[in-house]
Amino acid sequence: MRLLHLSDTHLLGDPDARHYERIDTAAALRGLLDRLDLTGLDLIVHTGDASEDGSEASYRLLHEILDPVAAAAGAPLVVAMGNHDAPGAYAAVRGPGDRGDAVQDRVLVLPGGGRVVVLDSSVPGAGYGRLDPEQLAWLREVLAEPAPAGPAGERYGTILALHHPPLPAATPLLEALSLQDPIALAEAVAGGDVRLILSGHYHHPMSGEMAGIPVQVAPGVTTVMDPLAPDGIERAHALSGATRIELAPLPADGPAPAPRVATTVLPSAGDTHGEPSTPAYRYDAETVAAIIAAAGPPRHRPTA
Numbered sequence: 607m608r609l610l611h612l613s614d615t616h617l618l619g620d621p622d623a624r625h626y627e628r629i630d631t632a633a634a635l636r637g638l639l640d641r642l643d644l645t646g647l648d649l650i651v652h653t654g655d656a657s658e659d660g661s662e663a664s665y666r667l668l669h670e671i672l673d674p675v676a677a678a679a680g681a682p683l684v685v686a687m688g689n690h691d692a693p694g695a696y697a698a699v700r701g702p703g704d705r706g707d708a709v710q711d712r713v714l715v716l717p718g719g720g721r722v723v724v725l726d727s728s729v730p731g732a733g734y735g736r737l738d739p740e741q742l743a744w745l746r747e748v749l750a751e752p753a754p755a756g757p758a759g760e761r762y763g764t765i766l767a768l769h770h771p772p773l774p775a776a777t778p779l780l781e782a783l784s785l786q787d788p789i790a791l792a793e794a795v796a797g798g799d800v801r802l803i804l805s806g807h808y809h810h811p812m813s814g815e816m817a818g819i820p821v822q823v824a825p826g827v828t829t830v831m832d833p834l835a836p837d838g839i840e841r842a843h844a845l846s847g848a849t850r851i852e853l854a855p856l857p858a859d860g861p862a863p864a865p866r867v868a869t870t871v872l873p874s875a876g877d878t879h880g881e882p883s884t885p886a887y888r889y890d891a892e893t894v895a896a897i898i899a900a901a902g903p904p905r906h907r908p909t910a
């Protein structure tokens with residue numbers, strides 16, 4: 607199975623608006639798609655922050671750009687909700703989630719075998735991520751049955767997609783805006799057939815594992831973060847990246863021989879060719895603290 611993993615397109619409903627007063631996010635997405643090899647794709651996963659402003663217009667734009675790509679590739683598209691997304695607006699454009707409300711938790715069974723489970727880790731008005739007990743109960747229920755096999759008996763298991771990575775973050779800002787209680791997620795997937803977890807949010811490529819399951823974080827389509835910036839500075843550049851992942855079918859019985867998952871990161875390319883670029887943003891420690899207080903979980907908020 608070959609899948610394209612995109613994340614953090616931050617599209618704007620107003621075509622004249624610019625992200626960080628500079629980035630035309632629709633042009634960034636179109637530009638990225640233009641330089642990708644889209645042959646042989648079985649699935650396109652967008653791991654959230656599809657929109658910057660949470661407008662219905664931004665979601666219509668998202669599907670106007672991605673649906674023809676998905677149709678041409680013959681690959682279904684799934685979209686997870688991120689902290690900038692508005693599940694209600696997305697539901698108005700694309701319909702409710704599988705649990706019957708605006709929360710965008712979904713299961714998609716793939717025609718060639720396997721399935722994708724999408725979890726909505728967004729918290730209204732916040733930057734950090736959370737999964738409610740109801741979502742985790744639903745996930746356990748879904749995973750109680752293994753993913754269907756393909757027409758020739760191929761077994762691919764389950765791919766889990768959620769915006770906030772269940773991985774420790776590389777910077778203080780990202781750590782404060784990370785997924786709360788990843789252990790609860792690890793417990794919910796225990797014993798199930800999840801074999802790959804896809805996330806975004808951090809805006810830089812990253813890989814790791816949660817409870818023995820590989821986790822891949824895609825770089826941002828709109829900006830790529832500089833996770834090893836010195837001196838407490840948090841900065842990102844006007845670059846775009848994506849990943850393509852090859853997933854081999856699971857063997858009929860016995861443990862899977864390695865390697866079964868291969869990830870190729872499209873190197874970031876944009877407006878810096880050999881020259882230091884002007885970052886899309888550059889936050890000093892004071893700004894980082896203000897963002898954490900506004901968008902992090904309640905424990906980071908100053909008490910009066």
Ligand SMILES: [Fe+2]
Pocket residue numbers: 654655688689690769806807808
């Ligand atoms: Fe995000």
